[in-house]
Every structure is written in structure tokens, then in C-alpha cells.
Amino acid sequence: MSKLGSKASVVPAWAWILAVSIVVAGPIGMTALMQTHESSPPPIALSIAFGFFFGALLAIFVLAIGYINRDAKRRGMKAWHWTLIAIFVPNALGIVLYFVMREPLRSPCPSCGQLVQPAFNYCPACHHALKPACSSCGKALAPEHAFCPYCGTSVQAHA
Numbered sequence: 001m002s003k004l005g006s007k008a009s010v011v012p013a014w015a016w017i018l019a020v021s022i023v024v025a026g027p028i029g030m031t032a033l034m035q036t037h038e039s040s041p042p043p044i045a046l047s048i049a050f051g052f053f054f055g056a057l058l059a060i061f062v063l064a065i066g067y068i069n070r071d072a073k074r075r076g077m078k079a080w081h082w083t084l085i086a087i088f089v090p091n092a093l094g095i096v097l098y099f100v101m102r103e104p105l106r107s108p109c110p111s112c113g114q115l116v117q118p119a120f121n122y123c124p125a126c127h128h129a130l131k132p133a134c135s136s137c138g139k140a141l142a143p144e145h146a147f148c149p150y151c152g153t154s155v156q157a158h159a
């Protein structure tokens, strides 16, 4: 999981299989339904087009759910919690909410390899300093700072 894959590889296999099945079964199911239950059935081509359209929409939805389930896991978020929100909040708003709320991708600590959030100053596993920090107040410093912007301590003196 250290290499960042493309979006396609984040979608788990079960979501791909389900999506493909829906695209195949959609037109068949819709055609069968429309031809048998309507008193004056529409042309078969129309039924197939309808089935394909709704099947494709549903397949995209399934792929988005699969993506969220896998993506939330690698961001250290509650994967099943977000998967359920994505499925059950109507009009795909749960999916929109996920992309608004999701946490940034975590990167491995250069010292011990533990996945850490970009906002962290220290690795929580091995205490490696991920960003330069003020020796006096401990706040994170940018590389161009000569003095700590929080307490005024000279950075050079402690370098």
C-alpha cells in the first residue's frame, strides 16, 4: 500500500464484478419486465436502451461505493461507516459528503514507515520530527524561518 495506485485500482474487485453484472443484467431484466408486464409493450430496442441507461447509472454508483470503502481505509477513516453513508443518504449526497469531508492521504514516516497524517509534526509511533519544530515552544516551523513566529526564539541558534 506504499505506492499510490490509480483510482481504478482503489476500487475493490467485488465492486467491479457487481458493476459489470449490473450493466449486463440491466438491459436483459428491463426488457423482460417491460415486455411481460406492460399491456402495450414498447419496442424491444427502447427497453434495452432503458435497461442499459439505468444499469450504467447503478454500476457507477456501485463503483463509487467500492472506491469510498477502499479509499476511506487508506486515509485512516471509518470505512464501513462511510460506505453506509454513501449507500443510504439519498441522491448520492453521501458520496458528495465523503469527498468533502475526507481526510488527506497519509504518507509513511521516513524513519519507521508508520502512516502519518500530513498535519502531524511528530511521528506518533517513533517520535521522528516530521517537520522542523521550534526548540523552545515546539510549534512547527517553515524552512525559511530564521526566528520562531510564535515565541521569537532564534532558529539558527538551536540548529
Ligand SMILES: [Zn+2]
Pocket: 109, 110, 111, 112, 113, 114, 123, 124, 125, 126, 127, 128
Ligand atoms: Zn515514525
Ligand SMILES: [Zn+2]
Pocket: 134, 135, 136, 137, 138, 139, 148, 149, 150, 151, 152, 153
Ligand atoms: Zn517557538
